[in-house]
Amino acid sequence: MKRFLETGNFAITEGAILAGCRFFCGYPITPATELAEAMSKRLPQEGGVYLQAEDECAAMHVCIGASLGGMKAMTATSGPGYILYADPFGWALGCEMPLVVVNSGRVGPVSGITGAPGQGEFYLTRYPTQGGNFEAITLAPNSAQEAMAMVVEAFYLSERFRMPVTVLGDQLITDGFEDITVPENEDEMKEMGFRTWPRSFCAGPDFYPYSDSLDIPPVQMGSGAGGLCSDWTPTEQGYDIEEVEAHHKHAYRLIYKVRNHRDLFNHLYEKKYMDDDPDLVVVSYGTPSRVVNTAVDRARAEGMKVGALRLINLWPFPDEHFKRKTKYLSVELNWDGELVREVQRAAPKDSEVHFLGSCGDLPTIPDLLETFEKLLKNQPLERKGWTLEAW
């Protein structure tokens, strides 16, 4: 193993290469630009191709094309670019084409603040394209080291589920320098818990069976066997069809191949002080969870019965972690509250669900401790510049 003091962008690049990614196409955007730069340096050294597209919509389509030809591909962007992925995301979902998409969140909406981290794409990663009738997989690391692992995992899942998988980070993860350990061989990869899955090959004409089965190879162009892939509702052989019954079958597969195989990623969460039925559960993902974990340690030291639950797989939403009726606090890098709405939905009826949001900077430990204390004493929360909603 090799150790580096490097950025999350470096870690993600190395993770992608370890997972077998040999194609990257992107469009420069802060704070994902350095990831493209790292790919442009590293991929040719590994016999891979880096391309820069005319816009994000093209970038993801180019990646889809490479994947359609049998290469493991990845693209990376920030929120304003991720929204331009909406069109190709639908294509990749409908055609069941494996792909990894990294989103380094910044303050929005639109261009917002280029140089500050944000978590405004929680729902966008669940509904990254139009039309509905699909399920999405999103992983959210909270460190550079974990970003590497999550990218490897994203490639594993995207191959097995035959679909695009999003890794949702933020500027602190991609641009921040940290101590990073990179495995140098397969044994070391296994030791670090990395799973990989090879690209398999479906020449056609079969497109897919109408079932929730995994591990069905994606259609690949080039053999001349009659493989078909289109943006229309497909038949079992990939022909376009305008029949609702056929679409039911298609949608069943897009939704339930993910929902019925959640055992593959429902272990991806982190619990802290959750074994003794805490009076307050602090829910977070991404970089805020690092502050939350420290704050919860301090709270415990001060005698507060607080636990922390960090989500790594955001979608499908891990409802199973919200079975207990208690107080919940969602800590997010946004002002409007996104994760909190899902916690509210998943938690038992009449649970107290609270929200602490800020945008562009992390919450401070004193702020968090004050909030914990007030919630535990049933006192109302005070927020600067923002009035709390009912929850």
Place this chain on the structure above:
Amino acid sequence: MQYSSATLIDKYLRTRKIPSTACSGCGLGINHKVVVQAINELDLKVNDIIWGTSIGCAGRQTFATWQGDGFAGTHGRVYAIARGLRIALPPEKKIICTVGDGDAFGIGLMHLIHSARSNVDMTVIVNDNLGYQSTGGQFGFTTPQGAHTDSSPYGMFEHNLMSEGMDVMHILKGAGATFLARHVAMDGQRAVESVKRAILNPGFSLVHMPYPCPTNFASRELGSRNQVNIYRWIKERAKPLEEADENTVWATGVWHDATGSRPEFSEHVWGAVNKIRKTGAL
């Protein structure tokens, strides 16, 4: 050489998609046959070609007609998909994309321009039915000036890419395309010859092929769905490049042939990658 449609169908096409759902009198089938005939005259095999299509009449009618591999992109994006596919495919495989005018010259123009810039080895056949006919008959960016459509009830008055001295071919030439030609559907063997040269060009090729739409365009502009009227109307406005005059809408023939003048995209990219891998630098 003579080819009956049946011979070409048996050799290259899927009978499942024939007859197509095209409207009666649609000229797309003529264009489609021109392309397949060119492939046949070049003696290419089913597995030599990956057939890309897009949306609208052209995309929908030509998707999955090729016996070999085929894909359809969303609105205007097929060129970007083809660019990634080109990197992944062996260089001897050919990519032919049959698209519509809106897909190529409207929503997809930027992707088209960048594919031309990169000189990606693909052959784009733009089947131009003079507007958005599958959505009911709105004007497009090559709709002749003054034409009446559902969205130009007073006559098409916007500046477009086929009038006032402007021609989309100039844009594509400027962007770096290495083969450009235009033929109306009734150009016959002249069109076949151009498509053959386009397929053989190891780089970005585009053949613009206007064709008659009796159902929407003709019914609005000519007041009749009589196929003869629209076929004659197009023919009257098309002339070979060397005979074109001020009344010519479609100057036909080979517009630009720079075959071999620039490196092909995937060859160029893989060449660079292999060199960097071996020596650490370009």
